[in-house]
Amino acid sequence: xxxxxxxxxxxxxxxxxxxxxxxxxxxxxxxxxxxxxxxxxxxxxxxxxxxxxxxxxxxxxxxxxxxxxxxxxxxxxxxxxxxxxxxxxxxxxxxxxxxxxxxxxxxxxxxxxxxxxxxxxxxxxxxxxxxxxxxxxxxxxxxxxxxxxxxxxxxxxxxxxxxxxxxxxxxxxxxxxxxxxxxxxxxxxxxxxxxxxxxxxxxxxxxxxxxxxxxxxxxxxxxxxxxxxxxxxxxxxxxxxxxxxxxxxxxxxxxxxxxxxxxxxxxxxxxxxxxxxxxxxxxxxxxxxxxxxxxxxxxxxxxxxxxxxxxxxxxxxxxxxxxxxxxxxxxxxxxxxxxxxxxxxxxxxxxxxxxxxxxxxxxxxxxxxxxxxxxxxxxxxxxxxxxxxxxxxxxxxxxxxx
Amino acid sequence: xxxxxxxxxxxxxxxxxxxxxxxxxxxxxxxxxxxxxxxxxxxxxxxxxxxxxxxxxxxxxxxxxxxxxxxxxxxxxxxxxxxxxxxxxxxxxxxxxxxxxxxxxxxxxxxxxxxxxxxxxxxxxxxxxxxxxxxxxxxxxxxxxxxxxxxxxxxxxxxxxxxxxxxxxxxxxxxxxxxxxxxxxxxxxxxxxxxxxxxxxxxxxxxxxxxxxxxxxxxxxxxxxxxxxxxxxxxxxxxxxxxxxxxxxxxxxxxx
Numbered sequence: 047x048x049x050x051x052x053x054x055x056x057x058x059x060x061x062x063x064x065x066x067x068x069x070x071x072x073x074x075x076x077x078x079x080x081x082x083x084x085x086x087x088x089x090x091x092x093x094x095x096x097x098x099x100x101x102x103x104x105x106x107x108x109x110x111x112x113x114x115x116x117x118x119x120x121x122x123x124x125x126x127x128x129x130x131x132x133x134x135x136x137x138x139x140x141x142x143x144x145x146x147x148x149x150x151x152x153x154x155x156x157x158x159x160x161x162x163x164x165x166x167x168x169x170x171x172x173x174x175x176x177x178x179x180x181x182x183x184x185x186x187x188x189x190x191x192x193x194x195x196x197x198x199x200x201x202x203x204x205x206x207x208x209x210x211x212x213x214x215x216x217x218x219x220x221x222x223x224x225x226x227x228x229x230x231x232x233x234x235x236x237x238x239x240x241x242x243x244x245x246x247x248x249x250x251x252x253x254x255x256x257x258x259x260x261x262x263x264x265x266x267x268x269x270x271x272x273x274x275x276x277x278x279x280x281x282x283x284x285x286x287x288x289x290x291x292x293x294x295x296x297x298x299x300x301x302x303x304x305x306x307x308x309x310x311x312x313x314x315x316x317x318x319x320x321x322x323x324x325x326x327x328x329x330x331x332x333x334x335x336x337x338x339x340x341x342x343x344x345x346x347x348x349x350x351x352x353x354x355x356x357x358x359x360x361x362x363x364x365x366x367x368x369x370x371x372x373x374x375x376x377x378x379x380x381x382x383x384x385x386x387x388x389x390x391x392x393x394x395x396x397x398x399x400x401x402x403x404x405x406x407x408x409x410x411x412x413x414x415x416x417x418x419x420x421x422x423x424x425x426x427x428x429x430x431x432x433x434x435x436x437x438x439x440x441x442x443x444x445x446x447x448x
Numbered sequence: 449x450x451x452x453x454x455x456x457x458x459x460x461x462x463x464x465x466x467x468x469x470x471x472x473x474x475x476x477x478x479x480x481x482x483x484x485x486x487x488x489x490x491x492x493x494x495x496x497x498x499x500x501x502x503x504x505x506x507x508x509x510x511x512x513x514x515x516x517x518x519x520x521x522x523x524x525x526x527x528x529x530x531x532x533x534x535x536x537x538x539x540x541x542x543x544x545x546x547x548x549x550x551x552x553x554x555x556x557x558x559x560x561x562x563x564x565x566x567x568x569x570x571x572x573x574x575x576x577x578x579x580x581x582x583x584x585x586x587x588x589x590x591x592x593x594x595x596x597x598x599x600x601x602x603x604x605x606x607x608x609x610x611x612x613x614x615x616x617x618x619x620x621x622x623x624x625x626x627x628x629x630x631x632x633x634x635x636x637x638x639x640x641x642x643x644x645x646x647x648x649x650x651x652x653x654x655x656x657x658x659x660x661x662x663x664x665x666x667x668x669x670x671x672x673x674x675x676x677x678x679x680x681x682x683x684x685x686x687x688x689x690x691x692x693x694x695x696x697x698x699x700x701x702x703x704x
Binding site: 054061 | 640
């Protein structure tokens, strides 16, 4: 067993860290306060190849492995969650789902511009009246010759107003035998007639990130844009979440690290009762917990990245990673505020932003409660991995460079 | 255009450098490419992009110096050479310049040799000029803008008083300043290439030279004296009152 990162991995880490700290860290507070997305963020991430990090070169990507994706997410969220959210939806929910389930024609047409960062993608599954409860999904599509006619609304969609494409799951069978039947996934061009969309403001966190709604009114989607078969939507959506949740867990690990590093620095500088607060045991306990949680979260996401590299299903391990890291990041931010005292409560420091940003990830891409249900299903033997018609391809260091 | 960029591995600028038992220590901080040398790599790559040719990174050091070299490769340098020899420990700038000049001569047909303005560890900033002197080439130091036209080069030097335009014939040695423009990040393709690169090592024997004698020795090194700082919080009932007290204090201390 080798716990070392490769030289390639450490160089990826440094490159993404340099980008995030040099270019985004100096302006993030300003955009977070204004509740505005940084306008140059998406094109810049595309230009640097970050948006195509883990796709084969033949599909416009950079040909790095899935561990590199996780490392990039950790570095991005150590600066701000909005950066990592881009990876979750553009790479995780949209691109990786295309890589796994798309036909060769679909990869050529859609994955290449996404991986090159020329087009932006998002994932649209949640609706105003449903999140985890797929039986309540109301957006629907009806076949009409070589098209489907889409109607309905998706909500809480990251990059809703910025993306060119949305990976979207809708109901195609109004009376399915089981609630998970009768769902179909499409890659919808968001510039199509009948699509309207907008941003949602007043969010607790990720205020420099774009979150919004997308409405579909008789939107004609070519059959060629259907991902997988009719009725495969549930499986495809779950695959999308296996990828997206991995990026969320890896990113939350970065938020823990940011809270920890800031707390350690402050604990050395700030004195009370004649000594640095880091010499008080109650502060030490908080810092030790953050350090331990960072290590656990890191090991959990690296395990998932390794499994993905091997081409193994990692649904269960991804729930461990996502649930643990996101909950620990919220707690780390909370304790970091406590350590920073009144300064932590002020937006002069980053701690309050970390706390606000951390909360969302405990809810989206499957709330902690949903992760527990999945974990219990596996533990009790009620849930087992079944072979999928299309699996996420294993990383192939040679083939991915061609 | 055959371009060489000379780089040095140094402790990370964020490292806390202290003297312990007469020796400089940077704890467990990582060694990185000298930040000034990143500007040199950027300048070298821009010349290659504009004029065609190759960029070769050269560094003197042990196995660990490969990290700095790999950074240059990941940024886009075509190849690299590590000059490694047990006799090359504790070089002064003159000795380093002799080794670099020998390597540039051995590479053959070099048109431009780029350096950072100084290394953040030794901070002498004279290796580029010394290397130029040994090669008999013009030393175009503190370069901010470089324009090549045929066999001639026009350089804007960023000096304290402003900008100075100089011209010279190639081949020439250049040292780069920040005004040149931000160095690029390594690309993912570059990272992959760098991580797999085999870096050839040249010994002093390969350069046809014996260990150069150092002319400057370094008998002692010490931490800067720590400064005694006391803080005083000036209170008062209103901002006006606080400001008045502060102004009086500043005048009393003869700061103004």
